Amino acid sequence: MSERHIEMFWRCSSCNHRNLGRYMVCQGCKNAKDGSEQYEMPEDTASAVTVTDEALLRMATAGPNWRCAYCESDQRALDGGCKHCGASAVEGSIPAEPTRPTPDEKKGAKSNRRLGCYILFIIAFFGCCCPMWMSSGKKGTASATAATAATTAPKTEPERTRTLQVKEVSWEHTVSVERYRLVDDEGFEEDRPEGALLVKAQGKRHHHDDQVLAGYTTVHYTERVQRGFTTETYRAKEACGEDCTTTPKKCSEQCTSNRNGFATCKTTCTGGGRSCTTRYCSVTKKRKEPRYVDEQRSRQEPRYRSVPRQATWYTWKEWRWMHDRDVKANGTTLEARWPTDAELQPAKALRKGEKERNARDARYSVVFHGDDQPAITYPPETLEEFQRFAPGSTHTLQQEQGKVSVVPQTPPAQATP
Numbered sequence: 001m002s003e004r005h006i007e008m009f010w011r012c013s014s015c016n017h018r019n020l021g022r023y024m025v026c027q028g029c030k031n032a033k034d035g036s037e038q039y040e041m042p043e044d045t046a047s048a049v050t051v052t053d054e055a056l057l058r059m060a061t062a063g064p065n066w067r068c069a070y071c072e073s074d075q076r077a078l079d080g081g082c083k084h085c086g087a088s089a090v091e092g093s094i095p096a097e098p099t100r101p102t103p104d105e106k107k108g109a110k111s112n113r114r115l116g117c118y119i120l121f122i123i124a125f126f127g128c129c130c131p132m133w134m135s136s137g138k139k140g141t142a143s144a145t146a147a148t149a150a151t152t153a154p155k156t157e158p159e160r161t162r163t164l165q166v167k168e169v170s171w172e173h174t175v176s177v178e179r180y181r182l183v184d185d186e187g188f189e190e191d192r193p194e195g196a197l198l199v200k201a202q203g204k205r206h207h208h209d210d211q212v213l214a215g216y217t218t219v220h221y222t223e224r225v226q227r228g229f230t231t232e233t234y235r236a237k238e239a240c241g242e243d244c245t246t247t248p249k250k251c252s253e254q255c256t257s258n259r260n261g262f263a264t265c266k267t268t269c270t271g272g273g274r275s276c277t278t279r280y281c282s283v284t285k286k287r288k289e290p291r292y293v294d295e296q297r298s299r300q301e302p303r304y305r306s307v308p309r310q311a312t313w314y315t316w317k318e319w320r321w322m323h324d325r326d327v328k329a330n331g332t333t334l335e336a337r338w339p340t341d342a343e344l345q346p347a348k349a350l351r352k353g354e355k356e357r358n359a360r361d362a363r364y365s366v367v368f369h370g371d372d373q374p375a376i377t378y379p380p381e382t383l384e385e386f387q388r389f390a391p392g393s394t395h396t397l398q399q400e401q402g403k404v405s406v407v408p409q410t411p412p413a414q415a416t417p
Helices: 054-060 103-152
Strands: 002-007 009-011 018-020 066-068 093-095 160-188 197-246 250-257 262-270 274-331 355-369 376-378 394-400 403-406
Touching: 002 054, 054 262, 160 197, 376 403
Parallel strands: none
Antiparallel strands: 002 262, 009 018, 066 093, 160 274, 160 355, 160 394, 197 274, 250 262, 355 376, 394 403
């Protein structure tokens, strides 16, 4: 972007003489320039002469003229006082050419005044009503927060709660007895335990099969192998230059008054660039491709046969824990018991070296009913819990995700003496 200064002109209102912008006094009648005589732009700014003289450039860049408040004559910004009446520039200065507001600026000023009125109204309204509004707003916010919390709070209530009566109870205690005794077993030597007793060989039995080499078999096959190269031609595209275009350069000049008899003209240019694209040409090329042929070949592959192998089969005895019997005791009252020692005694006396051990398992069941719905069976986990469900007693049951649980009963509060 380039910049230059040109000279404007003004027409005398007294004698209609056209004066260059450098003059502050009419060159025809010698009257000083006043506020009614505006600077005018040349008819063709493009052909206007560029200001190059240092004294004129100093005038053009000094700033807008000022108007004397006493004689209303125009004076340059470089002048310290009025050359017409001698008034000081400080005490008698007013803008020589006040900027006239455009219709859009007038509309903006009116909008700004209206916006200012709205702001004053809002300040006055909130100054009176803000404390009361904030107080009610806090209450409303608290109520809304409480309502939101109540709505979004997770549901902790069970799916179903029923108060039922104990209809029947039952229990079963099982003692599983294992006996350490001699048992018979058999197998190959690697199957025999270290502490086996009365080991006896029972002859030979089939143990496994071995794969033995029985010779070779000739296998014929075809293999594809490379034999030389074949030259072939093909077409390909290669870069062979550029195709370029140039955009014509366009310039425009815009001149703005400096309000001192001169104008600043700025030139803006567009275009003038050069763009290119690669140009491709089709060429003929050659390349070598490998050539393959099929060849008949053969190889020797091993052939195997299965040979059965035998090993000695043994019988023996060994001491081992084995399940012997289950002894149960059951009932339909809260008085539960385990099988007695007499009930746990084996039917036959233990042989020499034999011994027994047992494991205990308890199962309890409570059946509730009391409404039109089907009865519910609840399995207590311990004897202590089972004995809290006396037949005829009432309990509160909860069902959540298919699992039944009994709500613990709270003991009544004792009165303070």
